[in-house]
Amino acid sequence: MSSELLWYLSRATGVVSIVLLTVVVVIGMVTAGRRRPHADRATIAAGIHRWLSLGMTVFIATHIITAVAEGYVDISWLSVVVPFTSGYETVWIGFGAIAIDLLVTIIVTSLLRHRISERYWRGIHWASYGLWLFAIIHGFALGTADQPILQGITLACGVVGGLAASWRVAVSHADTDRRQEIKSQEWV
Amino acid sequence: MSNIIELINAAGLTGRGGAAFPSAIKIKAAKENKARLIVNVCDGEIGAAKDGWVVANHLNELLEGVALITSGHAKPIFAAHRDSTTARLLAAAGLKVLEVPHRYVSSEETSLISLAHGGTARPMTKKAPFVFGGQRSDGKRIRPTVVLNAESVWRVSQISRRGVDWFRSYGTDAEPGPRLVAVGGFVSTPSIIEAAAGIPVMDLINLAGGLDPSVRLVGVGGLGGILLTADEARSAIWDTPTMKSYGGGLGPGIITVWDPRQAAAHTAGAMIAYGAGESAGQCGPCMFGLPALSADWNAFAMHPGADTHRRLQNRLTLFERRGACAHPDGVSRFATSALRVLGPELLQSQPYFAGGNQPTEVLSYV
């Protein structure tokens, strides 16, 4: 494959990854923030959240492999996982590396969820917000200035994710409210 | 080391905190897992008083029982309600006291274990007994811990001192041994009675001053227990088969004669409302279900009719084994029993809230 083709493939899979990641994160927020009477939709959402998060790793892996393999710019395998070690676009590739590290951690802990402490899983899963934000910045900065369509898609993902996060902060449901209310009573 | 366990097994001692689980099995597991011992002296059920009585009157024998169970190794913890007389007595004796908040579910076994681990005094999901160790739902590790009722521990020392035959000379073959009962409420001399399974309930009430002819209801086991009509109480035997036939059990040894001057439907409603307010807010069926049960009870008591009756009956089917602890089971058992004894006459005559027999004050159980 020519370097040029790899470069285009890398950018294409990158932008698809951003879109899929945004879908996964938004569906995760909706699952966490909403309760009945939507059990049917919640079931579909949980399925999508689970399997799309695994499915998108194919695109992310392709994105990384092609970015390293193409020859125009220098991105080492090390800089894929260790932030800020890339000679090319040190900061923005570094953000991508942070996102990858978080992604691997979140996926591995989720696959092992039934074997680890629920508190730890929950704490780690909150890092999804950071993962998504780093990925968006990485994509927006690199995705790139000469390609308004790609940049527009990344921006749209950012707006949708931001709106969903605002909704997640603002929304409450009876289960959480009642738990909080009673927990604040004297229990020690 | 297993000598004492064989004795307890031969004696047939069961837990006196209400669950009536064979003590030998529990204590054997505790020894094998080097479990920390918590002696429950809370008397957490409404009307309970016997465990405080054991501390006040038989502390040395209680400590002897503890030594037999722990082989003198680990330092036991004594759980008592904060600022209670019992807590003061225990502290004065130099014992390690776990101060328990004044909440109904806080003296439950797993609540005490959670509190002893630095958590809140709220029940934990028990996938397996915590005598083996385990974890809280959020993943916090729980060390092997065993909770024994104070009376049970006291009985261990008695079995050791006086022997299996002495122990088995009390009670029935199925439920051997002496057992304490707190008789209170509308009686002239509320008392802690050394009783045993198989004796008439009336004998117990007579020891506390007798049953006034105006009495209509007798409670057995507090908020987690049942109600008997006075006629039922006059013929009932203090054993599990009899109490089971009325929907309950011996529980933690409580008989409460209800004051006939107070409207029973109102008193029962106050107890159900109290139970709803004491939910630990951890399990949906409890934290939403019990307030709904309370509302349904009040609706039925104020407007007895086919529809309010049906709604209450349907509600009562929604609590069985649907909490981490048995609090929702207990309150719904009580409400089911209250409906059994009060429902028919409420449906006939609507006497309590419509007529002149209004309660003069709201009862508090805290």
Add this chain to the structure above:
Amino acid sequence: MSDTRAVESDLARIGVDRVLCTGHGICARTLPEAIVLDEWGYPILAADAVRPADAKLAVKLCPARALFLR
């Protein structure tokens, strides 16, 4: 076994950690023969023995990790 109907010993027993359950209601869709929801969306176990494959999927899909195999 050629019989497609599961026999009792082949079934998995499920339980709900009531403290973790926050009423997503997904188990009532993944295990419709065994679980119905109450008016707040919390599960009522009509039966606790279900086909192992169904149980495994339901356990995986419970967002609160409240459903477990006994």
